[in-house]
Amino acid sequence: MSPLARALPIALLAVLALPSIAVADNAQLERGRYLVQISGCNDCHTSGYLMAPEKVAERDWLKGDNLRWYGPWGTTYPSNLRLVMPKLSESQWLALARQANFRPPMPNLTLHRMTDEDLRAIYQLVKHLGPAGEPAPMALPPGDMPEGPVVMFPMPPKNR
Ligand code: HEC
Incomplete structure (x- = not known):
């Protein structure tokens, strides 16, 4: 077989595979959108979302909030996930989520229980x-x- 005849099927396969990869990516992004809306991430990590979710554009999602959460643990602020998460590789993110132990009101258990997918x-x-x-x-x-x-x-x- 000539090198060209050998390369052709591979090139053809690569071209055929491209659209399916793009579709998978879109489905994954859709899943991400769905999850950050229903599992509460946007409620805390997106300023104004809890009170008026329809008014916050997707480009403003997960940029953190300066609403203070005050309790026995001190005062915490929902982190800007748009700055924190892209610094991690995907596998570092999975490891962080599995061990999540952030202060309240961050629902660490939500991250522990989520599937890798x-x-x-x-x-x-x-x-x-x-x-x-x-x-x-x-x-x-x-x-x-x-x-x-x-x-x-x-x-x-105190007396409990
Ligand atoms: C009830 C409010 C609330 C909800 C819901 C919530 N978070 Fe958080 N999250 C926080 C707060 C507050 C912190 C900061 C905790 C601290 O300072 O220890 C935080 C911290 C984090 C961190 C640590 C970031 C860093 O600074 O290193 C990650 C990652 C994170 N949240 C992801 C998520 C994801 C993903 C979701 C959705 C599944 C989510 N959070 C839902 C309030 C929330």
Whole structure:
């Protein structure tokens, strides 16, 4: 067989495979969109989303929020995932999600329980949206009372 005759079927296969790869990617992005809307990521990590989800354009998703979450753990701010996640490789993201142990109200268990496929879909969506926005403010230690809009959790009762 001539080299050309040998290369042809491979080239043909590559061309045939291309559209199916593109379709798979779109399905994965759709899955990512679905997940960040139903599993709460947007509710906390997207400014204004919880109150008016339809008003926030997708390009503004997951850029973090400066709404303060205050409780016995101190004050935390939902991170800007558009800056945090693209710095990781996909496998680093999977490892981080599996070991997630962030402060409240981050639902770590949601990440622990997600399938690899779902975690990958979220990762690919965030990468597709690209880096944007500012890093969330630094967390504050317990007892520091921040100014501005805040969600407050009471101290747990002492005698329980
Ligand atoms: C109820 C609010 C809430 C929801 C829902 C939520 N998060 Fe978070 N998340 C937070 C807060 C607050 C932090 C910061 C925690 C800290 O500072 O320790 C955080 C931190 C994180 C971090 C750590 C980022 C870093 O700074 O290193 C990741 C990753 C993350 N969230 C991903 C997600 C994903 C993915 C979802 C959806 C499945 C989600 N979060 C849903 C509130 C939330």
